[in-house]
Amino acid sequence: MRIFPRDLETLWTLFTAPVVWAVHFLACYLTVAIHCAKGGGERQFAMLQFVLGGVTLAALATIAISAFLAWRQWGFGTTDPPHDDPTEEARKLFQGFATLLLSALSFVAVLFVATPLLAIDGCFS
Amino acid sequence: MAAALLSTFLLSACTGPQSVFGAAGREASAIEDLIVVTAVGAACAWFIVTSLLIYAGRVRRHRFAEETAQRFITWGGVVIPTVLLFALLSYALWSMPATRPWFDRQQADLEIEVTGEQYWWRIRYLNTSGDVAFETANELKLPVDRRIRVSLKANDVIHSFWIPALGGKMDMIPGRTNTLWLEPTRIGSYRGPCAEFCGTSHALMTLTAIVMTMEDFETWRQGRINKSPTSADAGAAFQRNGCPACHAIDGTDAKGLVGPNLTAFKDRLRLGAAANTRDNLFRFIRDAGEFKPGAQMPAFPMIPEGELNAIVDYLAGET
Ligand SMILES: [Cu+2]
Numbered sequence: 001m002r003i004f005p006r007d008l009e010t011l012w013t014l015f016t017a018p019v020v021w022a023v024h025f026l027a028c029y030l031t032v033a034i035h036c037a038k039g040g041g042e043r044q045f046a047m048l049q050f051v052l053g054g055v056t057l058a059a060l061a062t063i064a065i066s067a068f069l070a071w072r073q074w075g076f077g078t079t080d081p082p083h084d085d086p087t088e089e090a091r092k093l094f095q096g097f098a099t100l101l102l103s104a105l106s107f108v109a110v111l112f113v114a115t116p117l118l119a120i121d122g123c124f125s
Numbered sequence: 126m127a128a129a130l131l132s133t134f135l136l137s138a139c140t141g142p143q144s145v146f147g148a149a150g151r152e153a154s155a156i157e158d159l160i161v162v163t164a165v166g167a168a169c170a171w172f173i174v175t176s177l178l179i180y181a182g183r184v185r186r187h188r189f190a191e192e193t194a195q196r197f198i199t200w201g202g203v204v205i206p207t208v209l210l211f212a213l214l215s216y217a218l219w220s221m222p223a224t225r226p227w228f229d230r231q232q233a234d235l236e237i238e239v240t241g242e243q244y245w246w247r248i249r250y251l252n253t254s255g256d257v258a259f260e261t262a263n264e265l266k267l268p269v270d271r272r273i274r275v276s277l278k279a280n281d282v283i284h285s286f287w288i289p290a291l292g293g294k295m296d297m298i299p300g301r302t303n304t305l306w307l308e309p310t311r312i313g314s315y316r317g318p319c320a321e322f323c324g325t326s327h328a329l330m331t332l333t334a335i336v337m338t339m340e341d342f343e344t345w346r347q348g349r350i351n352k353s354p355t356s357a358d359a360g361a362a363f364q365r366n367g368c369p370a371c372h373a374i375d376g377t378d379a380k381g382l383v384g385p386n387l388t389a390f391k392d393r394l395r396l397g398a399a400a401n402t403r404d405n406l407f408r409f410i411r412d413a414g415e416f417k418p419g420a421q422m423p424a425f426p427m428i429p430e431g432e433l434n435a436i437v438d439y440l441a442g443e444t
């Protein structure tokens with residue numbers, strides 16, 4: 001008896017990008033909130049902006065990789081959607097295409113989440 | 126006809142003493158700009174999408190080529206909306222320092238503390254060392270073109286301070302002090318409602334902000350600080366009927382802190398949510414609950430009419 005099927009079909013590739021988006025969102029908002037709640041100073045805030053800028057780049061890179069893998073799974077766009085045949089192949093292509101679109105959405109979302117970092121220059125107390 | 130009706134509805138809310146669109150303060154102007162830019166942006170998007178919908182459904186009734194449709198979706202459905210949203214977001218973020226300005230305490234020209242109470246506003250003007258110079262209620266006098274630091278507090282439940290013509294809204298929370306910076310730019314009188322439901326008379330909890338020239342403001346302020354004592358006789362009826370237990374009148378023995386400070390009450394424009402007339406004053410003292418259901422001031426049905434008139438004379442500055 002095996003617990004996992006031999007050919008592991010997983011939806012996690014599909015979810016990677018949105019999960020990165022969610023984690024990045026929490027990283028940004030929670031860090032700034034905690035920093036300010038603890039009476040964070042201006043110098044440290046600049047540092048925080050720098051670190052979160054790095055986190056943002058890492059998130060964008062991860063999403064870009066996920067997008068590339070999805071693009072590959074979709075056969076680099078050689079066939080057109082909707083991929084709705086009842087075959088294993090169509091399912092694979094469909095998942096690849098859906099993952100690619102989700103990655104694009106997540107990429108833009110991460111950018112939107114990060115832009116306030118450029119506009120905020122410290123904590124209010 | 127419908128358009129006329131709609132525009133009447135829309136425009137009727139756009140002027141008057143309690144409107145975001147009649148900005149009379151720095152922060153309010155920034156908020157007005159933000160609303161206009163985002164609303165115009167949204168209206169353009171709505172207009173274009175609706176036009177395309179009508180075009181596709183009514184005018185052009187045959188299919189697009191696959192390729193054209195694809196390109197249209199990519200640009201019209203993905204690229205343009207993303208760029209447009211990003212532009213609006215950037216504009217909103219860029220305008221943040223103006224829509225909620227923040228300064229160091231030393232940069233304040235004047236400091237005021239406003240406390241929300243069921244169902245009135247306690248207003249304290251502070252002196253330069255941060256101590257209370259004098260107290261008043263429900264009428265906020267402000268000098269024009271000065272930077273004013275307003276500390277917001279609450280005594281009982283959550284209230285919310287909002288004078289749309291001067292700036293944005295900020296909650297008043299028991300046990301906390303929130304800070305709001307106001308910078309009025311136009312002389313006039315503006316209305317502010319309590320913007321957080323706080324009890325039966327919430328809707329009657331209103332505040333009047335009076336923006337005046339610096340000279341007028343200074344004259345008024347000095348007058349309040351150097352309030353000369355009134356003769357003890359004049360306030361005898363006020364004293365006799367227990368009003369000083371809750372009300373203070375500067376320069377007299379009345380030092381109660383439960384209710385509004387009634388110094389120079391005759392100069393106030395409004396009483397509760399009504400006009401400050403002798404008749405209203407008489408009825409308010411008789412039964413405050415008639416004006417403001419649930420008001421924390423007891424009714425005084427037992428005060429004889431002559432006695433009550435003497436109190437009204439006194440508060441109306443006629444003795
Ligand atoms: Cu209230």
